[in-house]
Amino acid sequence: MTDFWSKTLEGVEDIREIPPGRYLGYVSGYKLDVTQDNKPFAVLEFKAREALSGQDLDGVELNRALRSGRLYFTDAAAKYSKAALRKIADINDKLPSKEIFENLVGCEVKFDYKAEKANNGKEYMNVTSWIAA
Amino acid sequence: MPVFSQHPNQRRVKLLLLGDPGAGKTGLLATLANQDYKVRILDLDNNLGILSAYLKEGKADNISYCSISSKDPDSWKKSLAITTKWTLPDEDLGSVDTWDSNTVLVVDSATFWNDVCMSQVLKENGVADDKAGFDRSLWDVMRKRFENQIARLTSEKYNFHLILIAHLRLIENQKTGGILKSFPSFLGQQLPTIVARYMNNVWLASRTKDGKPVLQTQTTRDMGYLKCSAPHRVTAEAPFDLGAIFKQIEN
Numbered sequence: 124m125t126d127f128w129s130k131t132l133e134g135v136e137d138i139r140e141i142p143p144g145r146y147l148g149y150v151s152g153y154k155l156d157v158t159q160d161n162k163p164f165a166v167l168e169f170k171a172r173e174a175l176s177g178q179d180l181d182g183v184e185l186n187r188a189l190r191s192g193r194l195y196f197t198d199a200a201a202k203y204s205k206a207a208l209r210k211i212a213d214i215n216d217k218l219p220s221k222e223i224f225e226n227l228v229g230c231e232v233k234f235d236y237k238a239e240k241a242n243n244g245k246e247y248m249n250v251t252s253w254i255a256a
Numbered sequence: 257m258p259v260f261s262q263h264p265n266q267r268r269v270k271l272l273l274l275g276d277p278g279a280g281k282t283g284l285l286a287t288l289a290n291q292d293y294k295v296r297i298l299d300l301d302n303n304l305g306i307l308s309a310y311l312k313e314g315k316a317d318n319i320s321y322c323s324i325s326s327k328d329p330d331s332w333k334k335s336l337a338i339t340t341k342w343t344l345p346d347e348d349l350g351s352v353d354t355w356d357s358n359t360v361l362v363v364d365s366a367t368f369w370n371d372v373c374m375s376q377v378l379k380e381n382g383v384a385d386d387k388a389g390f391d392r393s394l395w396d397v398m399r400k401r402f403e404n405q406i407a408r409l410t411s412e413k414y415n416f417h418l419i420l421i422a423h424l425r426l427i428e429n430q431k432t433g434g435i436l437k438s439f440p441s442f443l444g445q446q447l448p449t450i451v452a453r454y455m456n457n458v459w460l461a462s463r464t465k466d467g468k469p470v471l472q473t474q475t476t477r478d479m480g481y482l483k484c485s486a487p488h489r490v491t492a493e494a495p496f497d498l499g500a501i502f503k504q505i506e507n
Contacts, residue, residue: 127345132330135337138404152453168453184404186411188453 141187143237143248144178146171147256150211150232151188153224164193165204165219167227169234169250189236191250210254231256267506268357269417269485270410272366272452274424274440275461280469281421284461284498285362286310289318291499293417294359296342296349297321298335300368301421320347326368332376335369339409355416357506361409366420366451367441373402374443395444402442403450410454417502420455438479449481456485461496469496 152168168188174180194204196219208214211230214223234253238246275281283306288295290312297304299321307319322338324331339361342349352361363369377398378385409418425441427448439448440458452458458481460472471494473484484490486505494501 128330128334131337131343132333135333135340137336137401138408140400140404154449184408184411187404187407188450 136182138184138187139182140248141171141183141185141189141236142178142180144174144176145233145235146173146178147175147231147233148172150227150230152228155219155221155224163196163219165196165224166193167191167250167253169232169236169253171234171236175233189234189248189250191253192239192241192247207253212255267486268415269360269419269457269502269505270455271417271419271457271459272440272455273419273421273459273461275421276424279461279463280496281461282306282364283310284471284496285319285364285419286315287497287499288360288502289315289499291503292318292358293499293502294355295319295362296355296359297362297364298338298369299323299364300326300331300335300372301365304364320349326372326375329379331372335372336405339363339405352416353414355414357415357417359416360419360502361416362419362421363409364421365423367423369420370398370402370442370447373405374398377401399444399447399450402447406451406454418455419498420451422451439481452481452483456483458483459494464493470494471496471498471501473501 148169148171150167151170154166154168155163157163168190170188171185194207195201196204205214208223208227211227211232232253233256234250236248236250239249239251240246273281273284282301282303285295285297286307287310292315295318297319302323302325304321304323308316311319320342322342322344324334324338328334338344339352341351349355355361375385377394381394383391383394423441424438427439427445440452442448442451457473460479460482461469462472463469472479472482472492473490473494474487474492475482489504490501
C-alpha cells in the first residue's frame with residue numbers, strides 16, 4: 124500500500140493561484156453586508172474566462188471566485204461606489220439594493236486582478252477595477 | 257441559441273449537506289445507492305459502517321470508498337489524488353472528468369478535509385498543529401488552497417453530482433450582540449460562507465418535533481444560508497431520501 128501511494132502521489136500538486144493581470148470574465152456574485160459599526164458595503168465576485176495580458180494559466184482553476192475590495196455605501200462613499208458600478212451597468216437607484224446587484228450577476232466584464240493594500244497595511248489580491256466588456 | 261434549461265449542468269447537484277452528529281448525514285448516502293447512483297466516498301470521518309443499515313439488498317456494489325485517516329501526514333495530497341483520478345490498488349474508476357451524472361462524489365466530511373488542508377499548510381511551514389491560531393498569514397494560505405479545490409470540484413468541466421458533508425458549529429454574531437448562530441464548520445470566519453457560495457444546494461439534516469428525520473432545503477429564520485436549486489421540485493421539509501430528491505431534481 125505504501126508503494127502504491129508513493130507512486131500515486133508523484134506529481135500531485137495544489138492548484139496554482141490565479142496570477143495577477145487583466146482578464147475577460149463575468150460578475151459571478153455579490154455580498155451585501157454591514158460593518159460592526161453599521162456601515163453598509165458590498166463586495167463583487169468575478170470569475171475569469173480568459174487572460175488578456177499574457178498570464179500563464181496552466182495549473183490554474185478559473186472557476187475560482189475573485190473578489191473586489193469593499194464598496195461602501197455611507198453618505199461620503201456612495202457616489203464613488205455608484206460610479207464604480209456604473210462601469211458595468213446603468214445604476215440610478217438608491218443603493219445598495221439586492222435587485223440592482225442581482226442584475227449585475229452575469230454581466231460580461233474586463234477586470235484587473237492585483238495586490239491591493241488594505242487599511243491594516245497588508246496586501247491582498249483583489250479585483251481592483253472593471254469595465255463592461 | 258440553446259435554451260438554458262437544457263444546459264447539462266443546470267441539473268447538476270452541488271450539495272453542502274449539514275447536520276449535527278447523529279443527524280443521519282452519512283446514512284443518507286445509502287439512499288443514493290438504493291436509487292442506483294454510483295456513490296464514491298472520500299471518507300475522512302471513518303464512520304461508514306452505518307451505511308449498511310440503510311442499504312437495500314444488492315445495492316452495496318453501488319458504493320465505492322477511499323478511507324484516509326485525517327492523521328495521515330499525506331492525507332491532503334492523497335485526497336487531491338483520489339478526487340482527480342480514482343485509482344486504488346483494487347479499483348480503478350478512472351479520471352473524475354469521465355464520470356457522468358449517475359455518479360455522486362461525496363467528501364465525508366468536508367469539515368475534516370478542511371482540517372487536513374490546514375495540517376498540510378502547517379507541515380509545509382514547519383509549524384506544529386496547535387500553533388495554527390498564532391499565524392494569520394497561514395490561515396490565508398489554507399483558505400485559498402481549500403477554496404481552489406472547492407472551485408475545481410464545482411466547476412463546469414465535471415458532470416458528476418457533488419456532496420460535501422459538513423458539521424455545524426455555533427458562531428457568536430458580534431453585530432447582534434453575541435447571539436449564537438449555527439454555521440457550517442470550516443476553519444475561520446470566511447470559509448463557511450465562501451464554501452456555501454460555490455454550492456447550488458445547502459441543506460440541513462434535522463428532526464421534526466416528533467423526532468422524524470427530515471431534510472430542510474430552504475431558508476429558515478435560524479438558517480438564512482440554506483438554499484435549493486429546484487425549489488419548485490423539492491419541498492422545504494423534504495423526506496429523508498437523497499436518492500429520490502436527486503431524481504426529482506434531474507427529471
